[in-house]
Amino acid sequence: MTNDSDTLIRVEDVRTHFFLDEGVVKAVDGVSFDLARGATLGVVGESGCGKSVLARTIIRIVPRPGRTIDGAIWYHRPSEGGGERPIDLASLEADGAEIRDIRGGEITMIFQEPMVSFSPVHTIGDQIVEAVTLHRNATREEARAIAVDTLRRVGIPNAESRIDEYPFRLSGGMRQRAMIAMALSSNPTLLMADEPTTALDVTTQAQILELMADLQEEFGMAMMLISHNLGVVAQTTERIIVMYLGKVVESADVRTLFRDPKHPYTQELLKSVPKLRRRRQTERLAAIYGSVPSPYERPAGCPFHPRCPQFMAGECDVIEPTLKAVSEGHSVSCLLYSEETDS
Amino acid sequence: MSADSSQTILEVDGLKVYFPIISGLMRKVRGQVRAVDGVSFDLRVGETLALVGESGCGKTTTGRAILQAVQPTGGRITFMTREGDRVSTISAARDVQSIIRQEIQLIFQDPFASLNPRMTIFDIVADPLMANRLSRGRELEERVTEMLRLVGLSPDYMRRYPHAFSGGQRQRIGIARALIMNPRLLIADEPVSALDVSVQSQILNLMQDLQEQLDLTYLFISHDLSVVQYISHRVAVMYVGKIVEIAPTDDIFSAPKHPYTQALLSSVPIPDPEVRTRGGALEGEVADPANPPSGCYFHPRCPMAEEICRETEPPFAEVSPGHFSRCHFYADLDLPGVPE
Known part of the structure; x- marks a missing residue:
């Protein structure tokens, strides 16, 4: 557990909903978690669980017609005197001066597709230099030196000349390295990575994950890694939150989550991942019944109940469970565990 | 499993697919991308052969060449029809072509892009039969019903449009469309890559059930080794247009005989925080198939490369029965495979 002075971000009951003609999509619906300074957090879930919207909520770039309607995001912002000042990111103007100062500076984000995240008509260097001059008190010359240095640190060969290349000239892996360099160039306190390796080949993925782990150690920033790939989060993060239909269903440190998962969804998810073995497995793969429901037809009660093998009629389809601690640092949102903690 | 070694359904022999690089005002051919560069393998009735490799290795192009969606530059593809005739897919006469096109079908990767949003499920699944004027009316409807049931979908939904279905259901629709022609060989190109984990296993289980029920043969194209191992x-x-190793699944995973195979295995992030996968990362990047390196294409990235690897292309050597490797040092390699 983290004590208060270690906390970097405290997310409290955040709700981001999308107001569409067909209805309201509750993409993030009452999510709470803490992230300590320098810690790594994995956010896991299948498509539509709200993991990407959660990250976008934190830096206030939720696209319309989405709106963060409730909750607080306390960011313990380092102040110049050396102390820190908690500010609620959720209460800031989405395009106001303060969030623009934080976004891309203290809190940066890398996306899945590096080709889309870079501007195709500016060189890599110009884009990094712009970010640096905007967020660090640096002249263009200093910023360029910082950019070359960071490109070198993310393992781009001949950084002095590659800095003047356009994004399309780089391979997928190199582009993702350049994206990471841009996100690190402002010395962030938090780096959020949304499926950073999903578009890459396995050998490149391994390189990028290793690089991110090394840099996280070196720069000491906190990292929030969003992924559908349980292998990726198992290898790179210390704590994990599992999301399903906009809610956190389980939260634990990585070992506990993989050794002793409590929520039926986490258990089923872990079982359904085909694992690399030395011998071919002949038994059938475990599969979760059905599929993630449409966001407009969100089930009543526990959102997982129609697919849950431990469904309790009259309870799970009526009562909405809340996240409760089952042990130190391990919380589950499931009625199977609610009585033990209530009594 | 029902793999019968005596009965071959497809033979690919020295397949080459080159794409010209054309540039300039005079549209001169400046060079060639050797997407597939001498690929040979055979497929036995009822088995699943996986083609694995990273993007650009030629696995998809190999599948497309078998489907005759691209014209091979060289080599032979021989298919054994249901009637027992050996036919060359590249030079077959028109009537034979139509038989081949019925017996070899394709399952696509992206179930969101491969179904026409303006067609109902009935129209999508019935389309191959209607296009070939093989069935209509009552009979056609019964056939579609049967196919939907076979892939685990309710026929009640056949008048609906694809948008009403989830990714997994759409992939089932794609499989039903492929099966309605009563094929014997299915080319599945990354059939589960676009699906969520929980749905992915449903589709893999379905593909295995269908294989047993219908005696299907699969060419399973994928980059995901954990999925490949299962199916x-x-x-x-494959690496830069060539097969570098081919073997029974257990041999590939427990005793690989090519350093690239080992690198792929070590790169997969293991979903277990207590087993560290770090340290297996390869240096460098996949070679450019328009300008491949000398000797063994893998030598610039290979941790074991020696002088001979830079100079001479290794032969495709038989390590043990059915296990081939394109590495000079196959006999001396003691690679760990997947960690215990």
């Missing part, structure tokens, strides 16, 4: 009897690993 395939044999695995062929």
